[in-house]
Amino acid sequence: MSVATDAPAASADPPVEPSPSPARPWRAHLTVAALALAMAVYVTNGLWRDPYNHVLSDNVGDTAFFEWLLGYGVYTLGHGANPFFTDLMNVPWGVNLAANTSISVYTILFSPLTYLAGPQVSYVTILTLNLAGSAFVWYLFLRRWLVASPVAAGLGGMFCGFAPGFISHANGHLNWTAGWIAPLVIWQVLRLRQPGRWLRNGLVLGLMLAAFFTIAAEGLFYTALAAALFVVVWSLAGPVRDEVKAAFGTVLRAVAVAAVVAGALLAYPLYMHFAGPQTFSGTGYNQRYFAEDTAAYLSFPSRSLAALFGLGSELGPNRTEETSYFGVPFVVLMAVAAVLVWRRAAPGRKATLRAIMVVGAVFTVLSWGPRLNWMDAELPIPLPYAALARLPLFDAALPLRLALIVAVVFGILLALVTQELLDKRIDAPNTRTGLTVAIVAALLPIFPLPVRHQDRAPEPDFIANGTWQQYVSADGVLSALPFALNVTADGQRWQAYTMARGGAQFRIPGGYFLGPMTTGEEGREQMGRIGAPPLATDWLFTRAALYGYVTELSNADRAQARSDFAYWDVEAVFLPEKITGSDHMTLFRNAVEVTATDLLGPPEQVDDVLVWRIRPGVDPVDQTE
Known part of the structure; x- marks a missing residue:
């Protein structure tokens, strides 16, 4: 197509008529x-x-997900990881990144900036x-x-x-x-x-x-x-x-x-x-x-x-x-x-x-x-x-x-x-x-206005200083409370920041991603869902964070927690001083602390977080003995 004539689209390349002077x-x-x-x-x-x-503030979850992918780009180059599948999230099943928006080219091209900044x-x-x-x-x-x-x-x-x-x-x-x-x-x-x-x-x-x-x-x-x-x-x-x-x-x-x-x-x-x-x-x-x-x-x-x-x-x-x-x-x-x-x-x-x-x-x-x-x-x-x-x-x-x-x-x-x-x-x-x-x-x-923003919980010193390594074995499972979801995404982005630094890494249960409706079964016939199918224990913490709901726990709840923690192979959980919700949402941190203490016993104060160790084979209520 000639740029300045009524010729059909795409009929000549480059244009058939002289271009303007190079400077203009x-x-x-x-x-x-x-x-x-x-x-x-x-x-x-x-x-x-x-x-x-x-x-x-209008999309805390997707921000955390893409920051996670950028951190994973550094991890991929440093560890030779698969850019289309990861076991660092959604333990024990992992996440199919090819079926998500993995932005692999971006994660690799920007990995130097991600590592430095x-x-x-x-x-x-x-x-x-x-x-x-x-x-x-x-x-x-x-x-x-x-x-x-x-x-x-x-x-x-x-x-x-x-x-x-x-x-x-x-x-x-x-x-x-x-x-x-x-x-x-x-x-x-x-x-x-x-x-x-x-x-x-x-x-x-x-x-x-x-x-x-x-x-x-x-x-x-x-x-x-x-x-x-x-x-x-x-x-x-x-x-x-x-x-x-x-x-x-x-x-x-x-x-x-x-x-x-x-x-x-x-x-x-x-x-x-x-x-x-x-x-x-x-x-x-x-x-x-x-x-x-x-x-x-x-x-x-x-x-x-x-x-x-x-x-x-x-x-x-x-x-x-x-x-x-x-x-x-x-x-x-x-x-x-x-x-x-x-x-x-x-x-x-x-x-x-x-x-x-x-x-x-x-x-x-x-x-x-x-x-x-x-x-x-x-x-x-x-x-x-x-x-x-x-x-x-x-x-x-x-x-x-x-x-x-x-x-x-x-x-x-x-x-x-x-x-x-x-x-x-x-x-x-x-x-x-x-x-x-x-x-x-x-x-x-x-005419557009700037996108809305809000403050978010800062990265805890417990994560930034690497103190977490004292509570988790190599490639062990660690989770922030509440567990990572699209509306409670802090734990996922803190894992992203750890990946971006290189070195030791922990894995997390749950996370914000797209996956199959049920776990353990393969096949395209499965419908997709947002995140992992919730278990009773992570729902306890999510409910407490989102709604401030605290329930009186029973021995059955503690037995379920023991089973769920074994399923995830979690070695420790921690609660920061502040947790972030989407769209200026106020999350009920105190309700999470009360629920965790009732379920797991008194926590340890480590740096700027509360930590509960999860020892396999020990009833959560007895873990501080």
């Missing part, structure tokens, strides 16, 4: 890069102010670079393939990088904020039809797919679906059929090469994902619940300027999954933009626009999930996603996240209509002025 594009590139980085730092500034003691700093660094990189790469993509103006490409790119859905996912998800993956993959797909370069282009695409699979497998799946739908719809357009016929053989050979390369590199990760130990089907999340409310498209997100004036919405399942939330002004603007751009497009450009709009429409409907939801109420109206929900890959996806593809489509339309304005192709000055005002008025309410 680089000046524009640097400007957009600086703006994107500044915006990303602004969004994440709460973490940057104190990365060791601040945490994302800790998983906390690596986490916020990756989160910031993801947001900035997404905006910048989309800018480069739009500038290269669709618009000539750096202003139009910059505006569209910034929207793609900082759309409400991606700001929502900035509450913890290093995988979903890696929005730069989509434009790179689509860029390479468009290059597949270059004559004589099918081997090189197929090889590059295969390597990209293999690497990106370990960062954002679900996002890569959605990108592949969107790219395939675009290519099919575009290829069927009359004005580009000759071009399609000419490129068909080249593209087919390149795709075959990409499939062979990606298949070879991903053979083991895919085996682990689908058939490895502790694998499962689904995600543990209800797809009917994690579907986009149709009214959410017209609502404003909770982290936006509109929300400051009480216009934010609570239609999402949680604040990390507000994947559309464009607001009425912006949705209306996109409808107007689509009409304006279509009317002024030449036949070749209309083939591109039609394909883009079909992708947007299809993904909008699919994002609504198996049944139609309106204003937080599920209606008895089945939708197309119901036919897909049980298919492989779709069964492990959450339909509302498909709205992120719609955000990208809107970003493209925003860039195209801005180019129309800058080219003054809209004849009436009043219309141009009105459209400019409309763009500002539509974007201003959804």
Whole structure:
């Protein structure tokens, strides 16, 4: 496609017309890069102010999980561990990391920073670079393939990088904020039809797919679906059929090469994902619940300027999954933009626009999930996603996240209509002025606010100074109280910090991860769940921490505790001075201490924690004798 003409998408690479002078594009590139980085730092500034003691309050669990993965990256390099399976968590069964979001490429690339500064700093660094990189790469993509103006490409790119859905996912998800993956993959797909370069282009695409699979497998799946739908719809357009016929053989050979390369590199990760130990089907999340409310498209997100004036919405399942939330002004603007751009497009450009709009429409409907939801109420109206929900890959996806593809489509339309304005192709000055005002008025309410943060419990000296090694044998099992879960994640992140330092390591029961519904059984037929199936003893501590509930324990409770501790092979448990809950939740530390003392006897004061030794074969009530 010629950057400044109405030729079909992806019809020439590089552009057929002269590029601007070398100095000007680089000046524009640097400007957009600086703006994107500044915006990303602004969004994440709460973490940057104190990365060791601040945490994302809307998603403490995912923050701990990704910090754990970053720590495990250092452990993997230092101990030659399997990057796709670990026995350090969920003792005695372990965790299938290939079936989770293991971000293996990130954990290895950032392992030097993790080792030197800790998983906390690596986490916020990756989160910031993801947001900035997404905006910048989309800018480069739009500038290269669709618009000539750096202003139009910059505006569209910034929207793609900082759309409400991606700001929502900035509450913890290093995988979903890696929005730069989509434009790179689509860029390479468009290059597949270059004559004589099918081997090189197929090889590059295969390597990209293999690497990106370990960062954002679900996002890569959605990108592949969107790219395939675009290519099919575009290829069927009359004005580009000759071009399609000419490129068909080249593209087919390149795709075959990409499939062979990606298949070879991903053979083991895919085996682990689908058939490895502790694998499962689904995600543990209800797809009917994690579907986009149709009214959410017209609502404003909770982290936006509109929300400051009480216009934010609570239609999402949680604040990390507000994947559309464009607001009425912006949705209306996109409808107007689509009409304006279509009317002024030449036949070749209309083939591109039609394909883009079909992708947007299809993904909008699919994002609504198996049944139609309106204003937080599920209606008895089945939708197309119901036919897909049980298919492989779709069964492990959450339909509302498909709205992120719609955000990208809107970003493209925003860039195209801005180019129309800058080219003054809209004849009436009043219309141009009105459209400019409309763009500002539509974007201003959804301008993002920084992600929310809160204080979290500091790492105890008992862990940081290595005192824990006096209470646990080599590779023994140690647990913080309460046991590690998504809403009580301290024990998991403290294990992460220990892994990041190298040296001796302990294992933990439980943890925050996705695993099979039951333990000890293998097979993809098992449904997924969040964390390990709870036993009676860890539920005692979890209930005390979350609700302050303390019950009078019986000999049966102590016998159950003896059995559960033997099952986990726990050698010691400890209780820090402070425990962290999600979303500014107050956890009841005193209730945990009372429960532990009643169950295990008086604790030892060691550094800044209380420690209870667990000696196999001794009744917990007698352990201090």
